[in-house]
Amino acid sequence: MTNLFSSFDPSTSFGLSLNWLSTMLGLLFIPSMFWLIPSRWNFMWIKIINILHSEFKTLIGPNHQGSTLIFISLLTMIMFNNFLGLFPYIFTSSSHMVLTLALALPLWLSFMIYGWTNNTTHMFAHLVPQGTPPVLMPFMVCIETISNIIRPGTLAVRLAANMIAGHLLMTLLGNTGPSSSMIIINILIMAQLLLLILESAVAIIQSYVFAVLSTLYSSEVI
Template identity: 70%
Template sequence: MLKIMMNLFSIFDPSSSILNLSLNWVSSILGLMFLPYIFWASPSRWSMFWTKITYTLHKEFNALLQPSHKGSSLFLSSLFSIILFNNFLGLLPFIFTSSSHMVMTLTLSLPLWFTIMIFGWLKHTHHMFSHLVPQGTPSLLMPFMVLIETISNIIRPGTLAVRLAANMIAGHLLLTLLGSTGPSLSSTILILLISSQILLLILESAVAIIQSYVFAVLSTLYTSEIN
């Protein structure tokens, strides 16, 4: 059973290589191929549509951020764009999904959390200490609340990374499992399978957008806690 599971998940491992250099991670920068023409071509429907999305995100992130952190909305909008591009590119055939691997998601979440913690403890030490003990906590429970709040802060980058990777790999795994049964099915059941695959692909497209938004919003909320 363990060998079967290892073979099943091995389809998500980087394997394409030239001269022992992995090429699958190149998919993480393929989104740049869609962007340069925006800076020199006349405004198109695509560029106006994307500008509208980023402007909406900018306003929403500013509403969640503290007044002193308003400039962070540009960085958070860029973070949303990077994750969204990688999630959507992973839905295309024969393209490696980098956002389904912890190496990619931890690379995004860990430095962000680490920077927030360093800035908060250096600039707003008293405020960070006050976060460890919620207002109205009985004196007897204060040591336990400090322990619980400390653990919850430490696991934040891990929860961000696992949430994104798990949601992306779950749908891909289900699509792979359903697709592998196709050759052994009759024509009638095969039509039902293809229909279900299309519906699942639409669902995965929605998940790609939602998970990008959730990652960016949670990062915004973590940033806004530093006053």
């Protein structure tokens, strides 16, 4: 089990602790796309940003004032990290709670500070859903308060757990290869390829889910 989880240890690969630099590897791909002559990749990326902007704008509401760019940047960073983690010998920083909590906690805290200082009545109204019977109101306040407090934790755990799960499954299948017969190895290779496709989809979906949930949480405090 120690060897199984060693791929998630920042200091084990090659005996160096430089693995967190992989978090910034995505920046290496950006300059050529943005600062040289616009290419098809550039136009495709602008199209994707426009689609995300229009979607986030509808989630936040009319008072967005350019805040969609924060969530598009967040989605892009997480997606880069998730994809880079699928390459061999590259450290998956988004599978660690250190990174996911560092993204989720400041976002949630800033929403809470802004909401409770500027829209206090609106925030109190959120604690009791509309149409709640008076008898259940104290319980609903407790439930809504707890669900609000655990939001950064659920955001962070969801992203980290999904990244770890796929990587562990691929590691487990890969470790059984050397001691298997040729038929089993062929089946394992097919399974690994299918898992790789699934993990590529998960990399996009989890970054999108993180950004959309952050957007929805921000829309509640405006």
